[in-house]
Amino acid sequence: MAETSFPAKTETISKTVQDLIISGQELPQNYIYKGSDAATLGASQPLGQIPIIDIGLLTSPSSSREELDKLRSALSFWGCFQAINHGMELAFLDQVREVTKQFFALSPEKKQKYSRESGSIEGYGNDMIISEDQTLDWTDRLYLGISPEDQRQLKLWPDDPSSFRETLHEYTAKLEVITQVLLKAMAMSLNLEENCFLDMYGEQSTLFARFNFYPPCPRPDQVIGVKPHADGSAFTILLQDKEVEGLQFQKENQWYRVPIIPEALVINVGDQAEIMCNGIFKSPVHRVVTNLEKERISLAVFCIPNSYKEIEPVNGVVNEARPRLYRTVKDYASIYFEYYQRGRRPIEAAII
Numbered sequence: 001m002a003e004t005s006f007p008a009k010t011e012t013i014s015k016t017v018q019d020l021i022i023s024g025q026e027l028p029q030n031y032i033y034k035g036s037d038a039a040t041l042g043a044s045q046p047l048g049q050i051p052i053i054d055i056g057l058l059t060s061p062s063s064s065r066e067e068l069d070k071l072r073s074a075l076s077f078w079g080c081f082q083a084i085n086h087g088m089e090l091a092f093l094d095q096v097r098e099v100t101k102q103f104f105a106l107s108p109e110k111k112q113k114y115s116r117e118s119g120s121i122e123g124y125g126n127d128m129i130i131s132e133d134q135t136l137d138w139t140d141r142l143y144l145g146i147s148p149e150d151q152r153q154l155k156l157w158p159d160d161p162s163s164f165r166e167t168l169h170e171y172t173a174k175l176e177v178i179t180q181v182l183l184k185a186m187a188m189s190l191n192l193e194e195n196c197f198l199d200m201y202g203e204q205s206t207l208f209a210r211f212n213f214y215p216p217c218p219r220p221d222q223v224i225g226v227k228p229h230a231d232g233s234a235f236t237i238l239l240q241d242k243e244v245e246g247l248q249f250q251k252e253n254q255w256y257r258v259p260i261i262p263e264a265l266v267i268n269v270g271d272q273a274e275i276m277c278n279g280i281f282k283s284p285v286h287r288v289v290t291n292l293e294k295e296r297i298s299l300a301v302f303c304i305p306n307s308y309k310e311i312e313p314v315n316g317v318v319n320e321a322r323p324r325l326y327r328t329v330k331d332y333a334s335i336y337f338e339y340y341q342r343g344r345r346p347i348e349a350a351i352i
């Protein structure tokens with residue numbers, strides 16, 4: 001997920017996966033994944049029964065108790081759900097998918113224009129290499145701050161395809177509405193004051209978009225698309241590829257595939273919402289596997305609290321039966337990256 005500052009280590013920028021494929025080079029050793037779940041990469045996993053939730057029914061004042069209960073149960077059990085009726089037509093979601101595909105299909109020279117610079121997070125590229133024993137993810141990315149609007153680095157926003165910027169601008173506006181609805185609904189689902197999460201999250205929140213491109217991979221049994229991680233956001237809104245699966249959530253040591261519902265957005269809890277609700281909602285560990293024949297795209301948008309806000313369990317969720325589990329954190333995103341690259345969960349740093 002979004003990391004907003006980096007350790008002062010020197011970074012090597014490596015080739016993108018797409019460039020590696022074009023060069024015809026053999027699979028480099030640093031793509032061979034050795035994590036504890038490596039043996040399960042090539043195995044077939046069961047499909048997760050992830051609840052489908054109607055966002056229209058969560059919106060106050062017409063929110064439905066039944067849908068709020070479904071939300072609470074989905075976020076406590078899986079830490080995620082498939083959101084439908086979220087205010088965007090399938091045709092528009094397809095347009096977002098299409099501009100994403102068109103961008104990654106540009107020639108290396110054209111994409112180069114939007115490259116991430118060493119030490120900075122925004123732009124086109126792949127994993128930053130900060131240590132020699134780091135396993136690389138089989139994915140290329142375009143990482144853009146999309147909100148607040150006045151902090152956008154527009155020079156990194158593709159102008160090819162020509163509708164890219166306008167599409168992303170419109171998508172951002174829709175996600176801002178969903179963010180507010182969801183934070184209120186999460187509070188209502190727990191019978192808390194409607195604005196308690198929203199107030200802590202802050203009005204000047206940040207949205208970061210990560211466009212992911214996973215080229216076909218010669219060794220899906222040995223190479224990972226994205227290593228297991230939980231997001232450091234408050235929550236994440238993911239637009240999945242319409243045809244190719246890859247995302248898996250972990251529950252009690254079992255990996256579950258996330259089904260494709262073309263008109264749905266996959267929304268998952270991030271560490272900061274887990275902290276705010278004192279662990280009632282779970283920030284789920286997830287990973288992405290690769291595909292031998294097909295490429296896959298996705299667009300993850302990380303909804304991040306205002307960095308000046310202190311994030312901690314809200315009043316209504318701490319009591320004798322449920323003592324406070326997490327410390328107060330601030331600018332959590334900044335510790336995230338280092339933990340991720342070491343294969344550790346940053347939320348460990350917040351547990352009391």
Ligand SMILES: O=C(O)CCC(=O)C(=O)O
Binds near residue numbers: 212240288297298300
């Ligand atoms: O590609 C996906 O489906 C998910 C990517 C993801 O987990 C992330 O970007 O944090």
Ligand SMILES: [Fe+2]
Binds near residue numbers: 001229230236286300
């Ligand atoms: Fe993620």
